[in-house]
Amino acid sequence: MAKTGALRHDQIELAPVVLFLVGEPVLGDRAVSRLIERALERNPATAVTKIDAEQYAAGQLAAAVGPSLFAEPNVVAASNLQKMSDAFLADALAYVAAPDPDVVLILRHDGGTRGKRLLDAVRAGGFQCCEIPAVKYxxxxxxxxxxxxxxxxxxxxxxxxxxxxxxxxxxxxxxxxxxxxxxxxxxxxxxxxxxxxxYAGRIQAGGFDIADAAVAGNGGKAVSLARHALASGVAPVPIVAALAYKLRTLALVAARKGASARPGDPTMSPGQRRSAERIAGQWSNEALATAIQAVAQADAEVKGASRDPEFALERVILRVAAAKRG
Missing domain, CATH: 1.10.8 (Helicase, Ruva Protein; domain 3)
Structure with missing residues (x-):
């Protein structure tokens, strides 16, 4: 069987052994669920067994891949390989050396060095192996x-x-x-x-709307939005985090002076880059430094250093807006 490491997770097909190296959990969940659904579509009588490799006891894999009373097809989905027990490692190594061609064994490893011998054995056997990188930028x-x-x-x-x-x-x-x-x-x-x-009422959207108003120098609007967000149950922490992110973006663009913030720059989208370049031109380096220091102080205050995190939030909003106005 040819190696297929270059395939996307949604291109992997049912096979005796499939390995997912997962950096993004939600896509890992989807990849495993998709294969199980494919197996059930092929034969609704398919027996699906899920194994937690961390809690695994010797012999579980053999029992799961063994023939059933009515000879239904088997799909075995093993998760938590990054925390696998010694018993799972031993049993899985033995199994992938000679897997049952009528069974689908799905292995999911969420990062780390634990189980490297098994991962190497799967690759050496030429079985399907798909990397699902984290989605960061x-x-x-x-x-x-x-x-x-x-x-x-x-x-x-x-x-x-x-x-x-x-x-x-x-x-x-x-x-x-x-x-x-x-x-x-x-x-x-x-x-x-x-x-x-x-999504007008979502936490992140509200936080970024508040940050947008503050960095534009509109402290009154930003405080009004913040009070509305707090009244609807939003905590100060994500709002300060949005403000910090916005200022870091401005500082990054200001430092690069537009030269390195290319369309392919993974740290921001093209729209974010254009907006940041426009706003950064309205800030002096000294003002940005003052605002960033104020947000750093507020971050500590809303996380427990202050008895009144809501007051700390309003104060930092006004400080950022004032810094922009000069």
């Missing part, structure tokens, strides 16, 4: 959204993709869920207005 998250939309044979404008990443970019699972929700609820092409309207 805005352009990777935007690509994930576009892929979700294309998979559904729908359209989303570039501005809408960027707005959605801004709203849910802190959590890839939330980002995927939000994309699915929009695809389900919005008819036709999904534009930025639909995203902003649909």
């Amino acid at each position: 805005p352009n990777e998250k935007a690509a994930l959204v576009r892929d979700e939309v294309a998979r559904a044979r729908r359209r989303m404008t570039a501005d809408a993709v960027e707005a959605l990443v801004d709203a849910h970019g802190n959590d890839v699972g939330e980002l995927v869920a939000a994309t699915s929700q929009l695809l389900s609820d919005v008819e036709g092409t999904i534009d930025e207005a639909a995203v902003r309207t649909y």
Whole structure:
């Protein structure tokens, strides 16, 4: 069997042994679920067994891959290989040396060095091995959204993709869920207005709206938005985090003076880069330094250093806005 390490997780087919090296948990979940669904589509009577390699006891794998009373096909999904027990390592090494061609064994390893002997054995056997890297940067998250939309044979404008990443970019699972929700609820092409309207009350969107107003020097608007967010149950911590992220982006653009913030720069999307370049031009280096120091102090205060985190939040918003105004 030819090695297929270059395949995407959604291109992997049912086979005696499949290994997923998972850096992004939500995509790892999807990859494993997809193969199980494929097996059930092929034969609804397929027996599916899930094994936790960390809690594994000797002999479980042999029992799971063994023939059943009614000879149904078997799919065995083993997770937590990065924490595998010694018993699992021994049994899995023995099994992959001569796997049952009528059984599908799905192995999921979420990073680390534990179990390297087994991973090497799977690769040496020529079995399907797929790496699912972590989704870290805005352009990777935007690509994930576009892929979700294309998979559904729908359209989303570039501005809408960027707005959605801004709203849910802190959590890839939330980002995927939000994309699915929009695809389900919005008819036709999904534009930025639909995203902003649909997720106006979300924590991340609120945090970035507050940060946008503060760095624009509009302290009154930013405080008003913050009070609304607090009243709706949003904690000060993510709002300060959004403010810190916005200022770090401005500082990065200011330091590069636009020379290195190319469209391919993974640290920000094209829309974020254009916006940051425009706003950064309105800030002096001294003002940025003052604002960043104020946010660093507020970050400690809202995480326990202050008895009144809400006051600390309002104070830092006003300090950032004042720094921008000069």
